[in-house]
Amino acid sequence: MNHTMNISLSINLEQDDKRYLWHPFTQQQDWEAEPQLIIERAEGSYLIDIDGNRYLDGVSSLWVNVHGHCRPEINQAINAQLQRVAHSTFLGLTHPPGIHLARRLIEIAPGQLQRVFYSDTGAAAVEIALKMAFQYWRQCPDPCPQKTRFFSLRNDYHGDTVGAMSVGGIDLFFQIYHPLFFPTLTAGYDLVEIERVIATHADELAAVVMEPLVQGAAGILVYPPGFTRAVWEIAQRHNVLFIVDEVATGFGRTGTMFACEHEDIAPDLMALGKGISGGYLPLAATLATEEIYRAFLGNVDQFRTFYHGHTYTGNPVVCAAALASLDLFERDHTLEHLADKIVQLRQGLQRFWELPLVGDIRQCGFMVGIELLQDRAHKTPFPLHMRVAAQVIRAARQRGVIIRPLADTLVLMPPLAISSDELAYLLDAVYAAIQAVAEVLP
Numbered sequence: 001m002n003h004t005m006n007i008s009l010s011i012n013l014e015q016d017d018k019r020y021l022w023h024p025f026t027q028q029q030d031w032e033a034e035p036q037l038i039i040e041r042a043e044g045s046y047l048i049d050i051d052g053n054r055y056l057d058g059v060s061s062l063w064v065n066v067h068g069h070c071r072p073e074i075n076q077a078i079n080a081q082l083q084r085v086a087h088s089t090f091l092g093l094t095h096p097p098g099i100h101l102a103r104r105l106i107e108i109a110p111g112q113l114q115r116v117f118y119s120d121t122g123a124a125a126v127e128i129a130l131k132m133a134f135q136y137w138r139q140c141p142d143p144c145p146q147k148t149r150f151f152s153l154r155n156d157y158h159g160d161t162v163g164a165m166s167v168g169g170i171d172l173f174f175q176i177y178h179p180l181f182f183p184t185l186t187a188g189y190d191l192v193e194i195e196r197v198i199a200t201h202a203d204e205l206a207a208v209v210m211e212p213l214v215q216g217a218a219g220i221l222v223y224p225p226g227f228t229r230a231v232w233e234i235a236q237r238h239n240v241l242f243i244v245d246e247v248a249t250g251f252g253r254t255g256t257m258f259a260c261e262h263e264d265i266a267p268d269l270m271a272l273g274k275g276i277s278g279g280y281l282p283l284a285a286t287l288a289t290e291e292i293y294r295a296f297l298g299n300v301d302q303f304r305t306f307y308h309g310h311t312y313t314g315n316p317v318v319c320a321a322a323l324a325s326l327d328l329f330e331r332d333h334t335l336e337h338l339a340d341k342i343v344q345l346r347q348g349l350q351r352f353w354e355l356p357l358v359g360d361i362r363q364c365g366f367m368v369g370i371e372l373l374q375d376r377a378h379k380t381p382f383p384l385h386m387r388v389a390a391q392v393i394r395a396a397r398q399r400g401v402i403i404r405p406l407a408d409t410l411v412l413m414p415p416l417a418i419s420s421d422e423l424a425y426l427l428d429a430v431y432a433a434i435q436a437v438a439e440v441l442p
Contacts, residue, residue: 010050013038037397042069045418047402058396058403058426060415063216063248065279067328068417074278077324081317090118090314097319104326105285110258111266113287117306118314122247122273123159125284126209128308129243129269130163132288133207136241139295139304147206151185151198151240153231157217158209158245158271167209170218172407189223195234207241207269208234212259213364216248219409220362220369229263241268241292247284251275251325252335252416254365255342268292278325279415281318338416341423342366345412348427355431357388357438368412372434382408388437395433401426410434 018032040050045068047055057065067074081097088095102116117132119125130150137147150167157173158164165174166181174181185201187194198205212228215221235242244267249259252275256262260270269292273284298304312318328334342365352358352370359373372388374380382388389405396403404411414426 007051010038013050037402044068044070045415045422053400055397055400055402056422056426056429057415058401058430059411059413060275061279062274062404063253063413064274064277065415066251066275066325066417067278067332067334068415069279071278071324071328073328073331074280074321074324077320078280078317081320084316086317087312087315089311091309095314095316095319097316097323098314101319101322101326104323105272105287108257108326109270109287110260110264112289113267113270114290115288115293117286117288117308118319119284119286119310120282120312120315121159121284122245122271123161123164124310125247125271125273125286126158126167126243126245127161127163128286129271129288130167130207130209131308132269132286132292132306133241133243135306136292136295137206139298140291141295144203146204147240149183149185149201149204150207150209151187151201151205152209153194153211153215154186154188155215155218155221156209156211156245157215158211159247173217189227191227191230191234194231198234198238198240202238202240205238205240207243208232209243209245211245212249212265213254213262214249214259214362214367216367217406219371219406220364220367220411222362222364226263228259229265232263232265232267243267243269243271245271247271247273249364249367252329252338252365253367253413255335255338256365257329257335276325277318277322278328280321280325281315282312283315283318283322332417334416338366341416341418341420344420344423345427348424352431352434355434355438357434357441366413366416369406370410370412370430370434372408372410386441388441391437392430392433395436396429399429399432401429401433403430 014036038050039047041048045057047057105116117128119128137144152167154169156169158168162180165177167184168174185197187197210231213223232242244260246258250272268289270287277283296304296306346363349361352361357372359376360371362369374382389408389410
């Protein structure tokens with residue numbers, strides 16, 4: 001294809017996108033007014049647009065890619081499964097990839113988790129955990145049907161379905177939908193306040209829902225060491241189930257396979273998503289203890305069944321990809337090699353404090369938030385209309401790097417398999433982009 005034809009194709013595709021599509025978390029008025037990238041293929045840590053330009057994937061394609069793009073091992077696993085069966089329902093049937101993956105997940109899961117319930121998104125995994133907790137208290141050996149409410153922390157994010165939003169706490173995303181929500185209990189980051197709220201309402205609380213170690217979508221807000229474990233212990237003391245949302249933190253993002261491992265936490269329910277398939281195909285899972293699972297057993301006329309499911313629950317192709325991803329964790333020693341890159345990232349971020357726009361830097365493993373502020377000393381944010389982070393994003397793209405902001409916090413979350421040289425380039429490009437924007441701000 002010659003250069004002229006390629007430009008024409010690119011223009012036509014962008015026009016069709018802006019005519020027919022509605023993108024997630026996107027103000028479409030801005031989208032339609034600005035030039036956009038069209039990603040056609042990828043390899044390793046790079047995304048490649050339709051014009052052949054390469055961009056370092058600084059956010060793992062929304063926090064999901066683990067081993068790099070277009071890994072032959074995962075591609076082959078997908079292709080091999082397609083030669084057998086692309087989809088078979090999990091309602092009334094089962095299949096080898098779903099069985100094998102469940103066993104592998106339980107073998108690496110923290111605590112006493114013993115059962116796997118598949119779904120397709122992190123939000124669905126959280127919804128399922130909420131429903132399981134709610135129903136458990138009606139059917140457990142010592143029923144407590146009054147335990148119907150949930151506790152979560154301010155600024156939590158657990159997904160965009162109604163139940164997940166109900167236990168979320170980011171008003172920017174959810175405020176307009178509040179009339180749809182069920183009421184929940186919340187508290188800030190004070191452990192005394194958290195214990196007071198949970199103790200006061202323990203008789204009506206079904207579960208505590210929490211992102212472990214770090215609140216991701218809130219801007220990579222990192223808890224103090226021991227904080228997550230302390231909240232888990234409070235839930236235990238007051239006979240409240242503990243649901244841990246490892247959708248963002250699972251599969252190596254914090255330096256261990258699961259964030260719970262850092263503080264030796266044994267959750268009752270755990271939601272997984274994002275990196276579970278290596279960043280290849282939509283898959284999520286809710287893991288439960290055997291105690292919770294057994295509360296749902298009974299004769300058909302007892303109506304103890306968990307009536308929840310999706311058409312593509314446990315899709316065999318997706319499960320095959322996830323199994324290949326777990327194999328790569330072992331073969332490539334992914335977590336062992338990640339330790340040095342986490343140190344490199346921490347050390348490389350130190351010079352960012354020199355930049356006047358940088359108000360805070362927060363890191364948890366391979367998850368980084370760089371908050372941009374108008375005045376660091378007074379923690380004064382930039383006016384929303386200035387879209388400072390968006391300006392940095394554009395400047396980073398000019399330097400061959402793709403990152404995304406959360407408000408005016410820049411998120412860096414590259415694939416775990418990124419090389420040391422690529423990581424160094426990512427830091428250099430983002431530093432230069434922030435510096436370039438600072439020079440043109442009024």
